[in-house]
Amino acid sequence: MNRIVTAAAHPNLAVVKYWGKADPRLNIPTNSSLSVNLGSARTTTTVSFSPDLEQDVVRLNGAAADDRTAERVARHLDRVRRLAGRTERALVDSTNDFPAAAGIASSASAFAALSLAASRALGLRLSERELSILARQGSGSACRSIPDGFVRWEAGQDDASSYAYQVAPPEHWDLRITTVIFSDQPKEVSSSDGHALAQTSPFFGARLAGLPRTLETVQAALLARDFPRFGLALEREAVNMHAIAMTADVGAAASGLYYWQATTMQLIQQVQAWRRAGLPVYFTIDAGPNVHLFCEAAQQAALEAELARLLPDMRARAIVSAPARGAWVMSEA
Amino acid sequence: MNRIVTAAAHPNLAVVKYWGKADPRLNIPTNSSLSVNLGSARTTTTVSFSPDLEQDVVRLNGAAADDRTAERVARHLDRVRRLAGRTERALVDSTNDFPAAAGIASSASAFAALSLAASRALGLRLSERELSILARQGSGSACRSIPDGFVRWEAGQDDASSYAYQVAPPEHWDLRITTVIFSDQPKEVSSSDGHALAQTSPFFGARLAGLPRTLETVQAALLARDFPRFGLALEREAVNMHAIAMTADVGAAASGLYYWQATTMQLIQQVQAWRRAGLPVYFTIDAGPNVHLFCEAAQQAALEAELARLLPDMRARAIVSAPARGAWVMSEA
Numbered sequence: 001m002n003r004i005v006t007a008a009a010h011p012n013l014a015v016v017k018y019w020g021k022a023d024p025r026l027n028i029p030t031n032s033s034l035s036v037n038l039g040s041a042r043t044t045t046t047v048s049f050s051p052d053l054e055q056d057v058v059r060l061n062g063a064a065a066d067d068r069t070a071e072r073v074a075r076h077l078d079r080v081r082r083l084a085g086r087t088e089r090a091l092v093d094s095t096n097d098f099p100a101a102a103g104i105a106s107s108a109s110a111f112a113a114l115s116l117a118a119s120r121a122l123g124l125r126l127s128e129r130e131l132s133i134l135a136r137q138g139s140g141s142a143c144r145s146i147p148d149g150f151v152r153w154e155a156g157q158d159d160a161s162s163y164a165y166q167v168a169p170p171e172h173w174d175l176r177i178t179t180v181i182f183s184d185q186p187k188e189v190s191s192s193d194g195h196a197l198a199q200t201s202p203f204f205g206a207r208l209a210g211l212p213r214t215l216e217t218v219q220a221a222l223l224a225r226d227f228p229r230f231g232l233a234l235e236r237e238a239v240n241m242h243a244i245a246m247t248a249d250v251g252a253a254a255s256g257l258y259y260w261q262a263t264t265m266q267l268i269q270q271v272q273a274w275r276r277a278g279l280p281v282y283f284t285i286d287a288g289p290n291v292h293l294f295c296e297a298a299q300q301a302a303l304e305a306e307l308a309r310l311l312p313d314m315r316a317r318a319i320v321s322a323p324a325r326g327a328w329v330m331s332e333a
Numbered sequence: 334m335n336r337i338v339t340a341a342a343h344p345n346l347a348v349v350k351y352w353g354k355a356d357p358r359l360n361i362p363t364n365s366s367l368s369v370n371l372g373s374a375r376t377t378t379t380v381s382f383s384p385d386l387e388q389d390v391v392r393l394n395g396a397a398a399d400d401r402t403a404e405r406v407a408r409h410l411d412r413v414r415r416l417a418g419r420t421e422r423a424l425v426d427s428t429n430d431f432p433a434a435a436g437i438a439s440s441a442s443a444f445a446a447l448s449l450a451a452s453r454a455l456g457l458r459l460s461e462r463e464l465s466i467l468a469r470q471g472s473g474s475a476c477r478s479i480p481d482g483f484v485r486w487e488a489g490q491d492d493a494s495s496y497a498y499q500v501a502p503p504e505h506w507d508l509r510i511t512t513v514i515f516s517d518q519p520k521e522v523s524s525s526d527g528h529a530l531a532q533t534s535p536f537f538g539a540r541l542a543g544l545p546r547t548l549e550t551v552q553a554a555l556l557a558r559d560f561p562r563f564g565l566a567l568e569r570e571a572v573n574m575h576a577i578a579m580t581a582d583v584g585a586a587a588s589g590l591y592y593w594q595a596t597t598m599q600l601i602q603q604v605q606a607w608r609r610a611g612l613p614v615y616f617t618i619d620a621g622p623n624v625h626l627f628c629e630a631a632q633q634a635a636l637e638a639e640l641a642r643l644l645p646d647m648r649a650r651a652i653v654s655a656p657a658r659g660a661w662v663m664s665e666a
Contacts, residue, residue: 202543203536203576210535228585235588236580243536243576247569252561254605255568255615258598265591265598272587282588 002088004048005121009112009327010037011104012144012151013177013292015222015234015284016215017241020198020208022155027140028162030198031211032155034218035144037170038177039324041098043109046091047117053089061095076111076138077118083134084122092118098319103290104179105191111135111142112327120329131327132163140195148326150222152215170323173225174297178304179319182263182311183289191287197257200249207244214240227296231282234294235271238284245287261289263311270310279303297322335421337381338454342445342660343370344437345477345484346510346625348555348567348617349548350574353531353541355488360473361495363531364544365488367551368477370503371510372657374431376442379424380450386422394428409444409471410451416467417455425451431652436623437512438524444468444475445660453662464660465496473528481659483555485548503656506558507630511637512652515596515644516622524620530590533582540577547573560629564615567627568604571617578620594622596644603643612636630655 012035020030056074058065065073077090092114096106115135119126126134128147136143136153143163144151149170156162198204214237221230245257260268264285271283271293281295281303295303300320307318345368353363389407391398398406410423425447429439448468452459459467461480469476469486476496477484482503489495531537547570554563578590593601597618604616604626614628614636628636633653640651 202539202573206535206539232585232588236582239579239589240535243580246572247576249569252565253609255565256572258601258605260598261602262595262599265593266595268591269594272591276586 002049003121003123004046004333005117006044006046006330007113007117007120007327008042008044008330009109009116009145010039010324011041011043011098011106011109012037012141013104013284014141014144014286015230016211016218016237017286018141018153019195019241019244020204021140021195024196026159026162027136028158029140029153029155031208032215033141033144033153034167034215034222035141035151035153036175036177037145037149037151037324037326038104038179038319038321039170040319040321041096041104041109043094043096043106043113044330045094045110045113045117047114047121049086049088049090049121051088053091056089057091059093072138073114076114079134079137080115080118080122080124083119084124086122090118090121099181101183101288103181103286103288103292104319105141105286107139108141108145111138112145114138115142115146116327116329120332128326129163129165132165133159136162136164146326149323151326152219167219168222170325173222173323175323176295176297176300176303177321178293178295178300178307179321180267180291180293180307180311181317181319183261194245194248194257194287197248197250198244201244201247203244203247207240210240227280231280231294234284235282242285259285259288264289264291267291274306279306335382336454336456337379337666338450339377339379339663339665340446340450340453340660341375341377341663342442342449342478343372343657344374344376344431344439344442345370345474346437346617347474347477347619348563349544349551349570350619351474351486352528352574352577353537354473354528357529359492359495360469361491362473362486362488364541365548366474366477366486367500367548367555368474368484368486369508369510370478370482370484370657370659371437371512371652371654372503373652373654374429374437374442376427376429376439376446377663378427378443378446378450380447380454382419382421382423382454384421386424389422390424392426405471406447409447412467412470413448413451413455413457416452417457419455423451423454432514434516434621436514436619436621436625437652438474438619440472441474441478444471445478447471448475448479449660449662453665461659462496462498465498466492469495469497479659482656484659485552500552501555503658506555506656508656509628509630509633509636510654511626511628511633511640512654513600513624513626513640513644514650514652516594527578527581527590527620530581530583531577534577534580536577536580540573543573560613564613564627567617568615575618592618592621597622597624600624607639612639
């Protein structure tokens with residue numbers, strides 16, 4: 001009955017951001033969000049439960065996980081055990097094939113893969129919606145790495161109504177997302193702290209009020225494959241989210257929450273210049289300095305040539321993704 | 334009766350920004366603002382009226398002014414002529430001792446000096462308030478370069494109620510303001526366009542709602558010489574204003590109004606780091622990329638040493654000001 005299950009999931013990149021929690025315990029967000037799974041980054045997680053284990057054992061990228069991570073994983077395994085009515089402890093072995101501080105949220109792919117592997121290892125057959133809810137409980141945006149392709153996370157009001165679902169399959173639109181990694185410094189303020197501080201911005205209420213329209217614009221442009229409309233809207237949305245961060249009240253330690261660095265700003269300006277010069281590329285930025293560039297597949301070569309000119313040492317440090325599937329089982333034994 | 338008058342004025346730097354016009358024709362702002370005159374930058378303007386002139390002649394920094402500038406000056410001279418009931422045309426010769434694109438608004442010192450010189454040349458003896466109103470009609474923030482020291486521009490409701498007055502004399506507080514000039518590119522979007530776009534930001538209403546409290550905080554900290562409180566508030570205010578710019582709707586040309594460049598962001602981060610390391614310095618940024626650093630006089634040497642380390646080629650390109658007087662007459666003949 002106890003199986004060894006290996007599951008994988010891609011991280012996802014939000015084009016309409018999750019920023020602020022209505023319920024921090026359940027990771028219920030203050031707004032719905034929209035994302036795409038990033039095909040060139042992946043977490044692979046193997047889970048096996050055993051009555052012989054005294055406690056959960058968590059390995060991350062080939063080494064013992066730090067206490068905080070191990071504790072967070074154990075709490076998530078508790079959720080799965082409760083669902084299955086089981087008590088055995090587990091061995092969890094998880095690896096990411098992308099750098100920790102790439103500006104790609106590894107907690108999303110990690111908790112998506114963990115939710116799928118652990119639930120299957122205990123014999124559960126959760127629906128996509130149930131898996132999405134479970135993943136969300138572990139790390140909010142992980143719920144978006146469960147469905148395939150372009151995904152909407154409906155904020156909902158409670159545990160049962162806050163989950164993600166597919167808006168369009170990965171093959172709907174042949175986009176390319178270039179994650180430009182120029183900083184691998186761990187960020188000074190985590191996304192969790194950013195969520196907690198969001199509501200201290202004087203602009204947070206106005207952001208929330210505008211989000212339904214932003215979501216509809218981005219989703220409609222996505223479904224219509226209207227790239228300029230999609231790109232401009234997602235770019236404005238990213239800046240809107242960072243304006244909330246920058247105007248947050250972080251006390252006397254700093255005047256705001258600044259995720260951007262010099263190269264972030266350079267790329268923000270450069271993207272505007274590329275478009276003026278006829279190269280249709282748009283950016284988004286998550287809770288960190290690195291920049292993600294969107295273009296249609298036909299423009300990817302031109303964009304990479306531009307990037308190589310602009311940041312010669314960056315060439316090897318860009319991850320180019322296409323829209324990708326959601327979490328999947330790689331093996332069961 | 335026709336005199337040759339030379340007047341001078343310092344530019345001023347806002348610690349609570351003017352961003353958005355309630356009446357674009359009269360330059361009545363949507364909010365009150367607070368500034369300090371910058372002692373190490375100056376516009377000097379000589380005006381002489383003559384019945385022999387067919388039209389106004391405007392020289393700027395030793396050369397004929399471009400048509401747009403000349404026209405703007407002529408319209409301002411029309412205001413002075415109306416006040417004096419006179420019709421003679423004038424010769425205007427104006428020079429700035431600071432670079433055009435330093436991130437210091439030369440239109441403020443220019444229209445303050447012009448208002449004083451032209452009114453005196455026609456024999457008018459305007460009060461400080463009248464001069465401030467006249468200067469505002471030429472260029473909004475010019476009204477703040479009329480009074481001495483630390484100055485508040487009361488937004489008012491109409492032409493008569495929108496003027497600037499002294500909050501504290503220059504000697505009230507021995508601050509140093511270091512204008513770090515790393516870009517002398519003319520900005521792509523003028524302040525005037527920025528003002529016009531301000532109200533397209535989804536956050537503009539929230540900014541306006543918060544400004545009375547910001548003004549009281551900054552003014553109270555100024556009067557109490559509470560530097561950490563003053564600094565943090567002015568820094569947050571600058572970022573608030575730039576968040577409005579960045580989230581403005583500029584159409585399809587760009588996703589927002591980005592005045593910042595890579596070095597701007599580097600300095601924003603560096604200022605936070607300096608404070609963490611015990612150097613009390615705060616920034617503000619106007620409608621351009623360059624950064625103005627505030628510290629108390631005792632810290633100026635330490636700040637300059639840090640700047641020299643950080644930006645070795647910048648040393649000669651920083652302007653260090655103390656709070657200064659308002660517009661004054663240099664000579665009358």
